[in-house]
Amino acid sequence: MNPTIAMITFRAMLGRRRALLLLGLPLILLVLAAALRITDYHDLDTSANVLQRFGLATLLPLLALIAGTGVIGPEIDDGQIMYILTKPIPRPVIVMTKLAVAYVLVILFAVIPVLLTGIIMAGNTAQITSAFTIGVLVGGATYSAIFVALAVVSRNAVAIGLLYVLVWEILLGNFAPGAKSASVQQWALSVTDALTEASPVKSTVDLPVAIGLLVLVTALGASFASMRLRSLSVASAE
Template structure:
């Protein structure tokens, strides 16, 4: 990891308009949790529904998409990445640094708000709050790796990411069992399901399948990003 690249990336991410989205989305979750708690609509079923459908299925992929594509995509689009690539810094260090920044942002703006929302809603009842916190964390790491790879591989990374997160996982996942099983959301939910005794939390993917898939996709995304970044340098040099 390169501290200079990390610092520049953090400054760029938190200084853009995207930072407003990073703040707005978790704020909606926290306000919703507070309203439900205040009005007494915070039973286990409703709380699980909020944490799963809003926290895990909506907040997490959108924030990971903003962070994962934002840490490197704009630099590739405007050519600034070439300044970094001319330095004697291994390509894998550049990718791992960008990925680390994306994961930190997802942790700050998705994992922590999920933890706080869960504590507001149910406390530690049935260990549901820590379970969703861990699920969002592992899902966030995998989402971040995928979206960083997309940002390096395509100028349409945001569109492709939205199609995957909102169409494949959310829309098709409700009708096609195969789509649901090939879903980072369901793999993360499987981890959550294993850590809580709350009956409303159910995943369609077994934990022994979900964990290897989470690891494999995260590693594949990282490898693809490194490979494509090396190709980008060669192509630009030509």
């Protein structure tokens, strides 16, 4: 990890319009949790549904999309990435630094809000808050790797990523049996399911399979982004 690249990336992410989205989305979730708590509509089933539908299935992938594409996509679009590529910094170090920044942003703006939402609504009844927090934490790493890789591959990463999130992860990932097994959301939900006794939390993917896929896809995303950066530098030289 390169501290200089990390600092520049953090400054760029938190100083752009993306910062408003990073703050706005979790704020909506927290307001919803507070409203349900005030109206005394926060039983275990409701809390589990809010944490799953709005936290794990919606907030997490959207925040990861904003963070993952934002840490490197704009630099590729305006050509600034070539300045970094001319430095004697290994491509994997650049990718891992960008990925680490994206993951820290996911922790700050998705994992922590989910933790606070769970505390507001249910405390830690049936370990539901800690389970969803860990589920979002592990799912966030995989989503970040996917979207960083997508940003390196395509200039339309945001549009493609948004389509993927809305159609595959949110729509098909919740309702289509076949798609559930290939959904990051369901893999993260499997981890959550293993950590809580709450009956509403159910995953269709076995835990060992889910953990293996989370690790595999995260590693593949980081590796593919590194290889693609090498091709960018070669193309620039030619």
